[in-house]
Structure formats: C-alpha cells, structure tokens
Amino acid sequence: MGEASLTKTFEFSSSHRYYRPEWSEEENRRVFGKCAYPNGHGHNYLLEVTVTGAVDPVTGMVVNLVDVKEAVEGVLAEFDHRHLNLDTPYFRDRIPTSENFAITLWGLIQKALPQGSRLSRLALHEDEDLYVEYRGGA
Amino acid sequence: MGEASLTKTFEFSSSHRYYRPEWSEEENRRVFGKCAYPNGHGHNYLLEVTVTGAVDPVTGMVVNLVDVKEAVEGVLAEFDHRHLNLDTPYFRDRIPTSENFAITLWGLIQKALPQGSRLSRLALHEDEDLYVEYRGGA
Amino acid sequence: MGEASLTKTFEFSSSHRYYRPEWSEEENRRVFGKCAYPNGHGHNYLLEVTVTGAVDPVTGMVVNLVDVKEAVEGVLAEFDHRHLNLDTPYFRDRIPTSENFAITLWGLIQKALPQGSRLSRLALHEDEDLYVEYRGGA
Amino acid sequence: MGEASLTKTFEFSSSHRYYRPEWSEEENRRVFGKCAYPNGHGHNYLLEVTVTGAVDPVTGMVVNLVDVKEAVEGVLAEFDHRHLNLDTPYFRDRIPTSENFAITLWGLIQKALPQGSRLSRLALHEDEDLYVEYRGGA
Amino acid sequence: MGEASLTKTFEFSSSHRYYRPEWSEEENRRVFGKCAYPNGHGHNYLLEVTVTGAVDPVTGMVVNLVDVKEAVEGVLAEFDHRHLNLDTPYFRDRIPTSENFAITLWGLIQKALPQGSRLSRLALHEDEDLYVEYRGGA
Amino acid sequence: MGEASLTKTFEFSSSHRYYRPEWSEEENRRVFGKCAYPNGHGHNYLLEVTVTGAVDPVTGMVVNLVDVKEAVEGVLAEFDHRHLNLDTPYFRDRIPTSENFAITLWGLIQKALPQGSRLSRLALHEDEDLYVEYRGGA
Numbered sequence: 151m152g153e154a155s156l157t158k159t160f161e162f163s164s165s166h167r168y169y170r171p172e173w174s175e176e177e178n179r180r181v182f183g184k185c186a187y188p189n190g191h192g193h194n195y196l197l198e199v200t201v202t203g204a205v206d207p208v209t210g211m212v213v214n215l216v217d218v219k220e221a222v223e224g225v226l227a228e229f230d231h232r233h234l235n236l237d238t239p240y241f242r243d244r245i246p247t248s249e250n251f252a253i254t255l256w257g258l259i260q261k262a263l264p265q266g267s268r269l270s271r272l273a274l275h276e277d278e279d280l281y282v283e284y285r286g287g288a
Numbered sequence: 289m290g291e292a293s294l295t296k297t298f299e300f301s302s303s304h305r306y307y308r309p310e311w312s313e314e315e316n317r318r319v320f321g322k323c324a325y326p327n328g329h330g331h332n333y334l335l336e337v338t339v340t341g342a343v344d345p346v347t348g349m350v351v352n353l354v355d356v357k358e359a360v361e362g363v364l365a366e367f368d369h370r371h372l373n374l375d376t377p378y379f380r381d382r383i384p385t386s387e388n389f390a391i392t393l394w395g396l397i398q399k400a401l402p403q404g405s406r407l408s409r410l411a412l413h414e415d416e417d418l419y420v421e422y423r424g425g426a
Numbered sequence: 427m428g429e430a431s432l433t434k435t436f437e438f439s440s441s442h443r444y445y446r447p448e449w450s451e452e453e454n455r456r457v458f459g460k461c462a463y464p465n466g467h468g469h470n471y472l473l474e475v476t477v478t479g480a481v482d483p484v485t486g487m488v489v490n491l492v493d494v495k496e497a498v499e500g501v502l503a504e505f506d507h508r509h510l511n512l513d514t515p516y517f518r519d520r521i522p523t524s525e526n527f528a529i530t531l532w533g534l535i536q537k538a539l540p541q542g543s544r545l546s547r548l549a550l551h552e553d554e555d556l557y558v559e560y561r562g563g564a
Numbered sequence: 565m566g567e568a569s570l571t572k573t574f575e576f577s578s579s580h581r582y583y584r585p586e587w588s589e590e591e592n593r594r595v596f597g598k599c600a601y602p603n604g605h606g607h608n609y610l611l612e613v614t615v616t617g618a619v620d621p622v623t624g625m626v627v628n629l630v631d632v633k634e635a636v637e638g639v640l641a642e643f644d645h646r647h648l649n650l651d652t653p654y655f656r657d658r659i660p661t662s663e664n665f666a667i668t669l670w671g672l673i674q675k676a677l678p679q680g681s682r683l684s685r686l687a688l689h690e691d692e693d694l695y696v697e698y699r700g701g702a
Numbered sequence: 703m704g705e706a707s708l709t710k711t712f713e714f715s716s717s718h719r720y721y722r723p724e725w726s727e728e729e730n731r732r733v734f735g736k737c738a739y740p741n742g743h744g745h746n747y748l749l750e751v752t753v754t755g756a757v758d759p760v761t762g763m764v765v766n767l768v769d770v771k772e773a774v775e776g777v778l779a780e781f782d783h784r785h786l787n788l789d790t791p792y793f794r795d796r797i798p799t800s801e802n803f804a805i806t807l808w809g810l811i812q813k814a815l816p817q818g819s820r821l822s823r824l825a826l827h828e829d830e831d832l833y834v835e836y837r838g839g840a
Numbered sequence: 841m842g843e844a845s846l847t848k849t850f851e852f853s854s855s856h857r858y859y860r861p862e863w864s865e866e867e868n869r870r871v872f873g874k875c876a877y878p879n880g881h882g883h884n885y886l887l888e889v890t891v892t893g894a895v896d897p898v899t900g901m902v903v904n905l906v907d908v909k910e911a912v913e914g915v916l917a918e919f920d921h922r923h924l925n926l927d928t929p930y931f932r933d934r935i936p937t938s939e940n941f942a943i944t945l946w947g948l949i950q951k952a953l954p955q956g957s958r959l960s961r962l963a964l965h966e967d968e969d970l971y972v973e974y975r976g977g978a
Contacts, residue, residue, distance in 0.1 A: 152425035154387045159417040161691065165579035165606035165647075170898070181899060183906065189647035192579035192606005194691045200421075205391065208308070209319060210383035215418070216321065233579075233603035245900035249844045253895065277575065277608045279849040280905070283890075287842035290977035292939045297969040299553065303441035303468035303509075327509035330441035330468005332553045338973075343943065346860070347871060348935035353970070354873065371441075371465035415437065415470045428701035430663045435693040446760070457761060459768065476697075481667065484584070485595060486659035491694070492597065521762035525706045529757065555711040556767070559752075563704035566839035568801045573831040614835075619805065622722070623733060624797035629832070630735065713967065717855035717882035717923075741923035744855035744882005746967045785855075785879035829851065829884045 155202040155270060156212045160222055162230040165192035166246040182245075190233060193276050195251075197226070199259060202270035213267045221262035225255065248274050248282040256284055293340040293408060294350045298360055300368040303330035304384040307373075320383075328371060331414050333389075335364070337397060338409035351405045359400035363393065386412050386420040394422055431478040431546060432488045436498055438506040441468035442522040458521075466509060469552050471527075473502070475535060476547035489543045497538035501531065524550050524558040532560055569616040569684060570626045574636055576644040579606035580660040583649075596659075604647060607690050609665075611640070613673060616684035627681045635676035639669065662688050662696040670698055707754040707822060708764045712774055714782040717744035718798040734797075742785060745828050747803075749778070751811060754822035765819045773814035777807065800826050800834040808836055845892040845960060846902045848909065852916045855882035856924040856936040872935075880923060883966050885941075887916070889949060892960035903957045911952035915945065938964050938972040946974055 167190040168182035178186040185191070199222050201213045228238060234246040240254045252274040260269045275281040305328040306320035316324040323329070337360050341350045366376060372384040378392045390412040398407045413419040444461035445454055454462040461467070475498050479488045504514060510522040516530045528550040536545045551557040581604040582596035592600040599605070613636050617626045642652060648660040654668045666688040674683045689695040719742040720734035730738040737743070751774050755764045780790060786798040792806045804826040812821045827833040858875035859868055868876040875881070889912050893902045918928060924936040930944045942964040950959045965971040 152423065154390060155421040156387065157419050157421065163605045163607060163691070165604050168900075181904070184645035187645050187651070189650045190579050190604070190606070191577045191645040191647070192604070193577060194608050205385075205387045207382075210306075210385035210388040212387055212420075214319070231598035231601050231605040233605070236603045237601070247895075247900035249846070249895045249902055250900040252844060277577070281847050282902075283845040283847065285842065290975065292942060293973040294939070295971050295973065301467045301469060301553070303466050322507035325507050325513070327512045328441050328466070328468070329439045329507040329509070330466070331439060332468075332470050343937075343939045348858075348937035348940040350939055350972075352871070369460035369463050369467040371467070374465045375463070415439070428699065430666060431697040432663065433695050433697065444762075457766070481661075481663045483658075486582075486661035486664040488663055488696075490595070520759075523757075523762035525708065525757045525764055526762040528706060557709050558764075559707040559709065561704065566837065568804060569835040570801070571833050571835065619799075619801045621796075624720075624799035624802040626801055626834075628733070715881045715883060715967070717880050736921035739921050739927070741926045742855050742880070742882070743853045743921040743923070744880070745853060746884050783874035783877050783881040785881070788879045789877070829853070 153202055154205050154212050155200050156215070156218070157198050157200040157271075158215060158218050158222070160197045160199065160226060161194060162197070162226050163192060163194050164229050164232055164234050165190045166234040166241070167191075168245050168247065170245070190235070196275040196281075197222070197255065198271070198273040198275075199269070200271035200273075201263065201267050203266075203268050213264070217264045217267070221264065222259055225258045225262050248276045248280070249284075252282045252284040256286060260286075291340055292343050292350050293338050294353070294356070295336050295338040295409075296353060296356050296360070298335045298337065298364060299332060300335070300364045301330060301332050302367050302370055302372050303328045304372040304379070304389075305329075306383050306385065308383070328373070334413040334419075335360070335393065336409070336411040336413075337407070338411075339401065339405050340408035341404075341406050351402065355402045355405070359402065360397055363396045363400050386414045386418070387422075390420045390422040394424060398424075429478055430481050430488050431476050432491070432494070433474050433476040433547075434491060434494050434498070436473045436475065436502060437470060438473070438502045439468060439470050440505050440508055440510050441466045442510040442517070442527075443467075444521050444523065446521070466511070472551040472557075473498070473531065474547070474549040474551075475545070476549075477539065477543050478546035479542075479544050489540065493540045493543070497540065498535055501534045501538050524552045524556070525560075528558045528560040532562060536562075567616055568619050568626050569614050570629070570632070571612050571614040571685075572629060572632050572636070574611045574613065574640060575608060576611070576640045577606060577608050578643050578646055578648050579604045580648040580655070581605075582659050582661065584659070604649070610689040610695075611636070611669065612685070612687040612689075613683070614685035614687075615677065615681050617680075617682050627678070631678045631681070635678065636673055639672045639676050642672075662690045662694070663698075666696045666698040670700060674700075705754055706757050706764050707752050708767070708770070709750050709752040709823075710767060710770050710774070712749045712751065712778060713746060714749070714778045715744060715746050716781050716784055716786050717742045718786040718793070718803075719743075720797050720799065722797070742787070748827040748833075749774070749807065750823070750825040750827075751821070752823035752825075753815065753819045755818075755820050765816070769816045769819070773816065774811055777810045777814050800828045800832070801836075804834045804836040808838060812838075843892055844895050844902050845890050846905070846908070847888050847890040847961075848905060848912070850887045850889065850912055850916060851884060852887070852920040853882060853884050854919050854922055854924050855880045856931070856941075857881075858935050858937065860935070880925070886965040886971075887912070887945065888961070888963040888965075889959070890961035890963075891953065891957050893956075893958050903954070907954045907957070911954065912949055915948045915952050938966045938970070939974075942972045942974040946976060950976075 168185035203212045273283045306323035339351045411421045443466040444458035477489045549559045582599035615627045720737035753765045825835045857880040858872035891903045
C-alpha cells in the first residue's frame, strides 16, 4: 500500500545572535547584517516534523501522535524561551542559523522518537517568509 | 522542459470516531485518547490534490483546473458534512485516521480524474498543525 | 492611559447537527442544508477571547495570560472532541449554530475568568471563511 | 459618506525579558513563567496600524500608504532585531509586555504619521494566537 | 440577549489602475507609484461581509448564510476577473482604491441583502498586509 | 552532513489574460473561462524560491539570504504591477498560466542567483488555494 507521512507542527520562541569573534565588527555586519547586533533578537519558530512509514493496519497510524508530541516537546523544552547562543551548548562555535539549528534538532529528535519511527524531514520556519528544510545527512 | 505540478486545495467538513470494538474501553482510550469518545468529533479538512505532467504547449496547462475541480468535488460530496464511520462504506472495519482517509481518497480521486492526468500527491490537513501526505502505493 | 485589550485564540474540535424535530425533513433541509444530515459533521473551531481593562503598572498586563488559559481551557474541556447536541446540555432545544454556541460560551467563560477581568468580545470561527462575534447582552 | 479605515501590517523581530528586580526569583517565575529566563527570548511581532479618516475625493485615499510606511518603518527601526530591555530606553523600569509595548509604539507612531492622519488602532501580535489592541488613552 | 455579528469572507480577483488624466505623468507616478502603470495590475481581493442583528430563537441564526452568499456573490460577479476601470461603471472618474471600492461594494451589497439584514461592516483586503474597513456613511 | 534547502517567499502583483487569437471566442471561453475576459484580471502572486546545497561551516548558511533577495527582487521588478501579456516579452505567444510563468521565472532566477547557488524548486501561488511547482527541465 506504500508509505504515508505524518507531519506535526510545533511552535516555540528563542533568541539568537550571528557573530564570529575572529572577524572584525565590519565583517560581521557585512555578512550577518542586523543579526550581528550584540544583544540578539528572536523568533517564534515553527517546526514541522515528518515521520514516514507503513500505516499500521490495526490503528490506522504511521505513528501515534501522542508519542511524537512527547518526543518533540521534550527536545524543544531545552530551546523554548531561551537564547540559543547563551543558554544551550550547541552554538558555542557554530552560528545558530536556521540551517545549523535544523541540523541540531534533527539529531536530537531522531534520538527521542519511539523506536521504529523514521524521521524523514524537518522544516524550520524562522518567520512567515523563510524556512529551512533538512532531510538528514548522507 | 521537464514536468510541472499543479496543486489545488479543497475544504470540507466531516466527523469521525476512532474505536476498535474488540478492544476494551480502557485500551481504546489509551491508544486513541479523546478520539474514542462515543459520539465523535469533527474537522474542517483541507485536502491538497497534486497533478503532475508535461505542460501542454497550446493551453499552457498541466491539466485544466475545471476538470480537477469537477473530479475532486464529485468525490468529496460523499464525505462533506458526513460522519465517516456511519455515513460512508470505507471505515466499517478501518479506523478513519488521516492516514487511512488519505489512502481512501487517493483511490477515488485517481479514478475520477480525467484520463492522462497523473495524481502524484495528496496532503490531508486535519487541523492547522497536522497533516498526512500520501503518494500512492508501491 | 486608557485601556488595552488582550486577545488569546484557542482551538478545539466538535461535531454538531442543525435540526428542528417539529419540522418536516424537507423544511429542515431547506433551512439548514447539509447541516441537517442525521449523523452530524464537525469543525475545528477557533475561539478568540478578548479581555479588556487598564494595564497593571507593576506587571504591565491587562490580565495574566496563565489565568485566561486556565479559565478558558477549563470551559472548552466540556466541548472538545464532543458532539454538541448529544454530549452537552446546552443544545437540547436550541440549534448549535455558531451564534448560539458563542452565546453559551460567553456565559461560561465570563464566570470562569478571574475576578476583575472584563470579557469584552468572543469571536468563534467555524472555518477559515466564517465567524460569529458576540459582545454580551444588553 | 462617512469615514474609512486603512490598516497596514508590519513585521519585525525583537527579544525581551519579563523581570522585576525588586522581586525574588520565585516571585518572578510565578508571575512571568518562562518569560523571566535571564537571557530573554524573542518574537516575530506583527503590528497592525490603522489610520481613520474621510476619503480624499481626488486620490480616493484616507492616507497615502507610502507616508504610512515611511512613518512606521522609521519608528520600528529602533526596535527591529533589538533587545527591548537592553537596547531601547522605553523598558528600563517597565516590563516589555505586549500591552506596554503597544502603548509605547502608539506614542511614537502618532508623532511620526503625517499631519492630519488620525491613528485609531494598533494591534500588536506576539505570535499566531495572542495579540494586544490599543486605541489610545482617555 | 444582545446582538451577534456574522462575518463571511469572499475571494475574487480584479485588476485596476490608479491614474488621474488631468495630472501629468510625473504627478501620477509621484502620488500613485507603480499603481499608475498604464496596463494595470491585479489582486486577489478578500472581502469580509458582516451582518449584525438579534439571534432568531428558532433557527439560532442572525441571518441564513445561504442568503448572504447569494446576495454577495451576485454583487461580486460584476467585478470578478474584471478590470475595475475598464469593465465596470463605478470608476470612470473615481480612482479604484480599496477605500473607494469598499464604498461602492457597501451600496451594492446593502441593496442585495435580504430585507431585515443589517450590514454593519465591510473589510476589503487588497493583499495579506493591507485592508480597508468601512462601516457606512453618517 | 547532507544538504539543506532554504526557501524564501516573495509577493508581487500582476495581471494577465488567457486567450488564443486563432481560436473562436466560444473556444476561448470554453477552455479558459473567465480568464479569457478581454481586459484581464490579476493576482497577488506568492513565489517560493528554494536554494539547496551544503551548509557553509563558517557562516552556517546554504546561501546568504541577502544575495537571494537581491537576485529574485531584480527579476520580479520586471513583473510587479505589470500586465504579463502586454508589458513583458515572455507571453507574446504563450499563455501566461502559472505553469508557463513558473518556467519563465525559473530561467531568469537561475541566471540571477550567485554562482554556486543551486535553484532546486519554485512554487508559484496564484491564490490561497492554487499553486504550481517546478523543479527544472530534464
């Protein structure tokens, strides 16, 4: 019957800053623009999490949504209402762009999902007009 | 010149219930939560229907939207303002989850579309934060 | 400094049916259309709740959002994933239109909100294109 | 012919923190929840700005949109990609709640709009489900 | 019990041009910007129509939605897929701004609505970030 | 680490007409419906532009958003507030359907993007319920 994909969207709020200390102020402003301002700014992130698999003939589900919520909300608790650079260990020497943030979330969510659930796609929306999609590494 | 895909979204409203009669009440509540309540609940479903193909050099279209609307609205008339378990024949012994509902709609829409139109994707949104995607069986 | 209004939106899902037993089938179908189908249909309702008042100079708030959420979610628990006609006592002899549903919710939410919080508006969205607004009785 | 109202929406991004230094940590967490975290969090704010007036019979406009954009974008430049508590002078001793932020924006935008344009309403959306409305002081 | 308001949203598509023939090209471009281009441009307009009144105790409705749809769709048929300046008689010597368009629609819809239905508000959205509201003349 | 995709959405407004001069009026109306009206109609188009590639370990970006905006806005300036048939050279003998428009935009945007940025997908939304997706030719 083929596979189906279930996508659940989560909302949370974080602040961040784009800055490379080994660069001059001018270079930081040229590359990162207003994202280099010292005290950071923030977003309401929307995260789409997609799990793909066969549909269980008994429950009619690819995965129980309750398990997806428990797994993903557990991961997001570390980021919600936090400053990505200052409050989490993931962006000490990586810029917390949406690209890098999506890759970090991929690793954490993959581990948190129930055994047998295949994470196939993350889409991280920074605002209404911009999102990054990640489908895992090679 | 490659292929293009046209996606049209349709809205309709149905009610449903998740319940397996061979299970105890406790088991139904544990697996299906509030979806197991006896009198059902409902949704405004949004259904994205994608048709893929070459662009006709005369009309500039993959498929005439009028034909897509006629085909899909014909299919949805059986479900709109209906109770999926009680008013349709498709969920007598299958749970009307979004996964199973999308698979049922796939078969019906594929048959209803005009000859030569290739259905490539359905996305069924149960609410603003949850959708299922189906691209057909193997 | 004048007053400000805080509006929080809540989502829930219910099913319902429009039907007057003293009318013929034909009359019910003529007035209520597909909403008269016997097994009901459903919606993802969005409810906007507005509280108006002076801004507290210490907290900077019209009302603490935590209190609004506790009050409104307590009220909505009675309706979420339920059939309005069959599972609640409010629509035994009133049609569960959005108008009547909004009036019912007004009375319940007004009582549930913390002392001193003035409910000034409810907007109940039945789907993306239709909503009812209620600001209380004379 | 009566008056008409023109509403233009603007998007920007800021971070902030809710905290009263004269309160204990416990009190701050009890009242402000996760908003009291030390390094702040952020939002993509949406600001609706409404100007009301007679429709000019020559231009057909209440106000020229170009003038509204110039005025409001000038005001928002001070807040975009900034930390409201640390980077602006308005929240040194006031909590940067949406209520207080809307009142601050009201004063600044009213001054920046072209002579003769009557600001009648601000709606400041902190996220998809929460907004504050302000219509000026008494 | 007070009054309730029912708001239904309609979508249609038109093109238009802002131009005063008695002005120079420069003056037209200065005041109307890109809207003065000779061949016009277009929008997907969203029109919110609000009817206010007492709730009928038998039907539970302020007004039957079927009647609102019939009235408003009848009015919009004259504008949908049309060029406002060239295809309709309303903008021969008035600029088809959203303000003027809303006032024109007000008169037509008020006449088309069923006897006893009080039109209380129109909101005409030109795009996602801009709308005009009209509540009738003095 | 695999590749990531960045998608930025742009809004613009154009008018157009579907018409084949070698066909009769009846044939044009039968195939193109209201889109064949002589003076055209218009849309607020939303264009999603996706660039795919490896994430730069220094900047954390697939591509600098500033470069994407400069490239795409440069392309869209030729279409914004314009009539596709009359004001641009691309639809002299091709119908400006969303399919053909997306293919035209693909060629122009691919050339305009900075060296090394791989355009992987365009999605052109004609209104809220209809979009065309194009991923390039074979």
